[in-house]
Every structure is written in structure tokens, then in C-alpha cells.
Amino acid sequence: MIPVEHYVLLSALLFVIGGVGFLVRRNVLVALMSIEVMLNAANLALVAYNRSHLARGVAQTYGGQSHTGQVLAFFIIAAEAAEVAVGLAIVLALYRLRRTVRSDEADLLRN
Amino acid sequence: MAALGTAYFYLCALLAVGGAVSVVAAKNPIRCAMGLLLLILSVAGLFLALHAQFLAAIQLIVYAGAIVILFLFVIMLLGPAASTPSDRRGLAVRVFGGGLFGVAGLTSLTLVARAAETAHRVLPMPVPDASFGGIEAFGSVLFQDTLVPFEVSSGLLMVAVVGAIAVARGRQGSHSMSPAEQEIRGRAPSQDPLRELHPSGVFSHELPPGDDAKGQSA
Numbered sequence A: 001m002i003p004v005e006h007y008v009l010l011s012a013l014l015f016v017i018g019g020v021g022f023l024v025r026r027n028v029l030v031a032l033m034s035i036e037v038m039l040n041a042a043n044l045a046l047v048a049y050n051r052s053h054l055a056r057g058v059a060q061t062y063g064g065q066s067h068t069g070q071v072l073a074f075f076i077i078a079a080e081a082a083e084v085a086v087g088l089a090i091v092l093a094l095y096r097l098r099r100t101v102r103s104d105e106a107d108l109l110r111n
Numbered sequence B: 001m002a003a004l005g006t007a008y009f010y011l012c013a014l015l016a017v018g019g020a021v022s023v024v025a026a027k028n029p030i031r032c033a034m035g036l037l038l039l040i041l042s043v044a045g046l047f048l049a050l051h052a053q054f055l056a057a058i059q060l061i062v063y064a065g066a067i068v069i070l071f072l073f074v075i076m077l078l079g080p081a082a083s084t085p086s087d088r089r090g091l092a093v094r095v096f097g098g099g100l101f102g103v104a105g106l107t108s109l110t111l112v113a114r115a116a117e118t119a120h121r122v123l124p125m126p127v128p129d130a131s132f133g134g135i136e137a138f139g140s141v142l143f144q145d146t147l148v149p150f151e152v153s154s155g156l157l158m159v160a161v162v163g164a165i166a167v168a169r170g171r172q173g174s175h176s177m178s179p180a181e182q183e184i185r186g187r188a189p190s191q192d193p194l195r196e197l198h199p200s201g202v203f204s205h206e207l208p209p210g211d212d213a214k215g216q217s218a
Helices: A003-023 A028-052 A066-096 B002-025 B029-049 B051-083 B093-118 B135-145 B148-167 B180-186 B193-197 B209-217
Strands: none
Touching: A003 A028, A003 B002, A003 B029, A003 B093, A028 A066, A028 B002, A028 B029, A028 B051, A066 B051, A066 B135, B029 B051, B029 B180, B051 B135, B135 B148, B193 B209
């Protein structure tokens, strides 16, 4: 049986990789994908902790084992779908306006 | 049996890290999207190992089926413009920021790993019910305890769809543009580059004009 620490360390490693990508890459599409990587890492940690703490009936009306982490991961997936839809629409609007997908050339609000 | 589970975990972990690295490091955005797909598939595999079957299915349907495809749509729509040529401007600052984050993250990761190793207190994972993580138990929790957040999230998705359409559609005519927008557009080489670059399809401008006619007559 894999202990929960392994899952959490893998999740932290994925989060660091995604964060470095978000900071280093200037392509807006790749930056959005790096955010996806980070959110996937968070989901993995939530589900792993849920698996290691199967308290029964804590703060819920459902009588079985607690699903709190899994439900939170579910809502993160829903929020992420919304984020990607709006983010890609903004990328398209930026490309229409400035013919670029580089984040450092999106300086319409500068000065 | 235990060795099989361990091998499965390490295989999925290796694929996940490989996918994440290729998202961050690949030059071509298509390769980045494929790395993201690999990461999503292996995280779904890890969800299965963690008794989260319903969430694994959701992960495959929503991420692999919708989000990665949406990324691919946009990359194909933008064509060659989606991959930015590398230049060295501001590289030092970006690498410094990213390196600082990476070093700090990896250092804290190793510290946590060493602390977990010296603690010698590996908790046994509790035994889940047969229904744990299945669609029945998950649905019961979702519709009893988290009904209000569930409905609010449907509102969020609705607003996101309306907002995405409003942002991506653009103005239909130039007469309604504000002066500021006209000034911004004046700096760009063309009125609507999406329409100008891709008259009939993805990458169609890469073909020389004569090629198309030949293909149709043949």
C-alpha cells in the first residue's frame, strides 16, 4: 500500500513544475496549461488526503465515509472548466486586437 | 499484489511528471497540450488507485474530453501564431523568478520528505467501503450536503459561457468602435487577423495559392 505521503510529495512536485512553467513561459496558452498542471496537483492532494482520512459521518448528513476531499476536487474541476473557457476567449480577443499570444505584449493597460 | 500496486503508482507518477515537464518545456504548443493530456490520464489512473472511481471518470470526460480539446481548437485556430518565437528579452528576470520558486518549492519538498522519513510513522490507509468513491455514494454527498455549492457552480458555468461568447465574438462592425479601440487597432497591422490569416481553414495560408486550385481540379 502506497502511503499518503508519496501522493502528497508527487502532488507538490507537480505543483512546483506547473508554477515554474507559469513564471517562465511567456506564451499565454502555455501559461494557462501550467495553471491546469497546478490545479491537477491540488486535486491529487485532496483526493489522497480524503483516502487517508475516512471519517464516518463527520459534518455531513450522508451516513457513509466522508467524501469531502473528492467533492472539493469535483468543484475545482467545475471552476477550472469555467476558467479555461473564459481564459481562451480572452486569448482569442487579445490575438484579434494585437496579433500576439505573448503575455508581455499584452500591455494595453500600461501607463 | 502489493508490488503490483507499487509499480502502478510509480508508473503513473513517472508519466505524470513527464507530462508536466513537457507542458512546461516543449516549444510547440501542440506538444504542450499532449503533455497535458498525458498528465491528466495518469492523474486519472492515480484517482483509480485512490478509490475515486467517479472522479477518475469525471477527470477523463471533463479534462481529456473537453479542456484539452478546447486548447487544441484554439491552437489550431491561431495556427503558426500560437507558437511564439523565443527571444532573450527579459529572460534573466523570468528565469530568476521561476528558479527562485522552483528552488524554494523543491527545498521544502525535500525537507518534508526527510521529516516524513525520520518520523517512522507510516499510517496504514483505512479500509474503504465497497461504495466509497462510487457514483452512488458520491451523488448522495453531492445532493445532500453540498447541494447549494453544486447549484452555485452551475450558475458559475452559465456565466462563464455567456462571458466567453461575449469576449470571443468581438465587434461585428467597425462603426461601433470606441476611439480608444480604434487607436489600439490602428497599431495592429490588420482589422481582424483571424479572418485574414485563415480564409478557409487551419493552416490553409501555408499552401501556395496555385496548389489549392490544382487539388480541386484533380
